[in-house]
Amino acid sequence: MSILVVGSVAFDNVLTPSGKKDNLLGGAATYFALAASYFTEVRVVGVVGEDFTTEHENVLKQRGIDTRGIEHAQGKTFRWGGQYLDNLNEAKTDFTDLNVFENFQPRIPAEYKNTEFLFLANIHPTLQATVRRELAGVKLTGGDTMNYWIRGTNSELRETLRLMDILTINDTEAKMLANESNLPRAAHKVLAMGPKALVIKHGEYGATIFFREGAFGVGRHPFRAPALPIEEVKDPTGAGDSFAGGFMGYIASQKDVNREIIKRALFYGGVMGSFAVEQFGTERLQTLSREEIDARFQVFRELTHLE
């Protein structure tokens, strides 16, 4: 089934221990869409500037991604620069030029109105809520947010959380959102704010999903998927968005949404995140095959499964 992602399309300058690359095609929606495209039909709503060429758009189109929702505005595309020299797990931002993204007003093309799965990438929570309300018929909504919105637009975010089925954030964000330093307690507080399930991404340690009692199945036992210990992380940019793309993309490709599907999806999220960091930018996500993905899924399984 189809999944729509709403979020940033960007150009990134990154500096990592493996080197420096400028003007890489990036942005949350880009990473998400590429990762999800190996599982299901993907649509994108975002905004780009005049520096976004046909060649850039073809990176998405070649993966069968529907780009009709990408608005071309006057001005420059969102640009971000960051480095990971001290810590591969956390970017140090050098600059953020929002450019055309500053006044982004998501417009959902008529052709997208039948979208069944929705992912609200990290944008202003009020914009997330507007999109969600416009697509009243979606079967399942996932979303992301960040410290900036948790601090600056907390009441708007709280409103939006009531419209999300699955929230995907990292440890720091979960603790900040819940104002609670114990992770499972933080998770239950966040679930009480609205989402049926909460995915907490632990970076190199994998991810844990917490469920509201009875959501998608029985009980509220969490589930944890590993991450692959990777010897050369060339560029961590987009790992979390690629995780979300694999996770949501796999869910959208299945007939049902139940706990067992969601658990497998969590593994697929880890798989797509692990591919993303192997090359700079979206390079590795452009040329994968489903066979490579399923082979790595088996590696993840063996990494953590007892006989």
Added chain:
Amino acid sequence: MSILVVGSVAFDNVLTPSGKKDNLLGGAATYFALAASYFTEVRVVGVVGEDFTTEHENVLKQRGIDTRGIEHAQGKTFRWGGQYLDNLNEAKTDFTDLNVFENFQPRIPAEYKNTEFLFLANIHPTLQATVRRELAGVKLTGGDTMNYWIRGTNSELRETLRLMDILTINDTEAKMLANESNLPRAAHKVLAMGPKALVIKHGEYGATIFFREGAFGVGRHPFRAPALPIEEVKDPTGAGDSFAGGFMGYIASQKDVNREIIKRALFYGGVMGSFAVEQFGTERLQTLSREEIDARFQVFRELTHLE
């Protein structure tokens, strides 16, 4: 089969968000021995002072632990005080009074010479090496160390690492020992120093074991066991030593030592660590049953296993 642990027996004063407790029976050898006692026959070599009473010794004896190797010296037992108010994952030390532990010279009783499994808890690497050489017939040697020895007695530690089969340390220690910030690369550097396998403990995220090519089986694929997301961590003291006790104790209880056994052992390590933190000091480890342990083993399995 029997396992011998050599290490500290101590009294701890701890302050955690759950409260303050003084004069708790603690020390690496104590936590290790109690955790391992649910799996196999355990022997302890350590030193205590005159403040260590029959009542304290009975905590170990009631679990069937052989305490004949605990030397009673004139003076006071090792005392440590620490707090976890800011961060449950890392103790802030208030004081360390080594007392009789300062001049600890491990003496192996004649009755212990047939010991098959050995665990060298966190003591001076030269003492670790001496014990290992004295027990030339052991089948498998595990060990621990810490930042203090990595920095202060690096060449002695390097010598000792060549005598260990399995080293169990945490992320920070592994990175410091290897002088390498990437975890799997650090792991391979540490394995090149001698151990056949390296367990890296990730605290609330579980643990990963890395193998030298061909050690205990085929290949050098790592394996990762989860930790349980715990809502109330009353006292994190001894979690790592309890992990090691469960891990090594399970291995010592089995006829063979192979990858599949070691993988299960890694899960049992996590299980014993998860019990340890539920109460202050060693309280929870004193009154467990093997049934409770195996039930939690199943919870760990379900936490991370796909159908």
